[in-house]
Amino acid sequence: MNCEDFMTTINVNRLSSGLKLQENVELKQHLEACPKCQTEYDEMLQTVAVLESLRNPDPPPDLALKIQKQIAKEHRRSRLAFFASPLARLLAALKFNPHPALVNCTAMVFYLVLTVFLVKLTFFSEPDNSVHVLSPTKTVWRSAHVVTTSWATIRGIPVPMEESEQVTAEEMLIQER
Amino acid sequence: MLSSFFVVNLMIPDDVYVHKTVEGDGSAFNELVQRHHAKIYGLACRMLGNPDDASDATQETFLEAFKSLPSFQFQSKFSTWLYRVAINTCQQHIRKSDSRGRTLMSYSNCLREQNRQYDSDFPERMVLKTERDGLIQAAIDQLPPKQRAVVVLFYAQNLKYREIALVLDCSEGTVASRLNTAIRNLKSMLKDL
Numbered sequence: 001m002n003c004e005d006f007m008t009t010i011n012v013n014r015l016s017s018g019l020k021l022q023e024n025v026e027l028k029q030h031l032e033a034c035p036k037c038q039t040e041y042d043e044m045l046q047t048v049a050v051l052e053s054l055r056n057p058d059p060p061p062d063l064a065l066k067i068q069k070q071i072a073k074e075h076r077r078s079r080l081a082f083f084a085s086p087l088a089r090l091l092a093a094l095k096f097n098p099h100p101a102l103v104n105c106t107a108m109v110f111y112l113v114l115t116v117f118l119v120k121l122t123f124f125s126e127p128d129n130s131v132h133v134l135s136p137t138k139t140v141w142r143s144a145h146v147v148t149t150s151w152a153t154i155r156g157i158p159v160p161m162e163e164s165e166q167v168t169a170e171e172m173l174i175q176e177r
Numbered sequence: 178m179l180s181s182f183f184v185v186n187l188m189i190p191d192d193v194y195v196h197k198t199v200e201g202d203g204s205a206f207n208e209l210v211q212r213h214h215a216k217i218y219g220l221a222c223r224m225l226g227n228p229d230d231a232s233d234a235t236q237e238t239f240l241e242a243f244k245s246l247p248s249f250q251f252q253s254k255f256s257t258w259l260y261r262v263a264i265n266t267c268q269q270h271i272r273k274s275d276s277r278g279r280t281l282m283s284y285s286n287c288l289r290e291q292n293r294q295y296d297s298d299f300p301e302r303m304v305l306k307t308e309r310d311g312l313i314q315a316a317i318d319q320l321p322p323k324q325r326a327v328v329v330l331f332y333a334q335n336l337k338y339r340e341i342a343l344v345l346d347c348s349e350g351t352v353a354s355r356l357n358t359a360i361r362n363l364k365s366m367l368k369d370l
Contacts, residue, residue: 043364043368044360044361044364046367046368047360047363047364047367048360050313050367051313051328051332051360051363051367052332054223054310054313054332054333055333056215056216056218056219056220056222056223056333056334057218057219057222057228058215059214059215059218059219059232059235060228060232063214063218063232063235063236064210064211064214066232066236067210067214067235067236067239067240068207068210070236070239070240071203071206071207071210071239071240071243072203074240074243074244075203075206075243078244079201099248100244100245100247100248
């Protein structure tokens with residue numbers, strides 16, 4: 001066994017688990033014959049002993065409480081978010097647990113599409129005659145149109161020609177404004 | 178009566194509390210915090226070498242774990258998964274923080290405070306232990322993050338190779354190799370201790 005073989009065979013697990021070299025005669029013989037490897041081995045043993053003496057520092061006494069408060073805050077927020085996102089609620093009910101980022105992205109796309117649809121419906125939809133006939137404004141205009149004829153009536157009451165002309169004039173003023 | 182409650186409480190596995198938390202019981206997570214915060218703080222302290230950063234990293238770890246708990250698949254122990262979250266958080270801190278410059282002094286201050294209560298009768302011993310721990314920490318801080326994680330998990334957290342491999346998502350051979358390299362790197366720095 002040469003020095004390179006020795007160093008690859010010696011590993012930290014062997015040093016740390018207390019196996020040392022007793023069980024391997026070949027390693028032991030090389031160590032006795034090679035002062036360089038003996039020094040290297042002793043230094044590694046010493047380093048391992050120093051590291052094994054490491055102890056964890058104690059946490060600050062109020063750390064757990066701080067974390068618990070933060071978690072309670074986050075829990076409240078997540079419950080609000082849960083109500084705000086029906087998609088996440090649906091996925092949770094189906095026991096389908098995708099990554100939160102995926103849920104957030106899907107919810108965002110869902111709300112974006114919904115917003116575009118609502119905006120289009122509200123501001124960019126074509127006027128529909130059947131709807132406008134039912135609206136009060138157009139009803140007025142219908143009455144304004146019909147007053148030009150001698151047989152026009154409003155709500156079934158006959159309208160004299162003079163009165164219907166006055167109404168028409170008022171309506172025209174409103175239109176101009 | 179009270180002691181029997183605590184004994185029963187400790188016997189309940191983490192997974193029960195994880196299930197309860199995922200089902201919406203926010204208070205169940207408090208028990209997990211109580212069980213694991215000291216270990217995670219210890220890990221963060223050794224990884225970052227600074228008690229203030231370690232406190233922040235511990236809080237971030239639990240917050241991240243709480244948010245990501247629905248994605249926990251129960252393929253490993255909860256503690257292993259939590260260690261993984263903690264290591265990732267610490268590595269993010271290392272990347273963005275400039276704390277490494279003030280590591281030794283802050284860590285020594287922290288240890289001095291802690292040792293005061295144990296060694297008040299032996300001030301010389303307190304100073305020696307503080308300096309020794311500070312030097313070990315300074316040496317660990319010199320390691321690259323991957324080697325540092327292996328050293329801290331193996332020596333400070335007493336995890337086995339298999340558990341470290343699960344935490345770091347690598348093979349046991351890689352863990353052994355990193356540990357050997359780390360020991361060789363630390364050897365010269367810790368020679369005089």
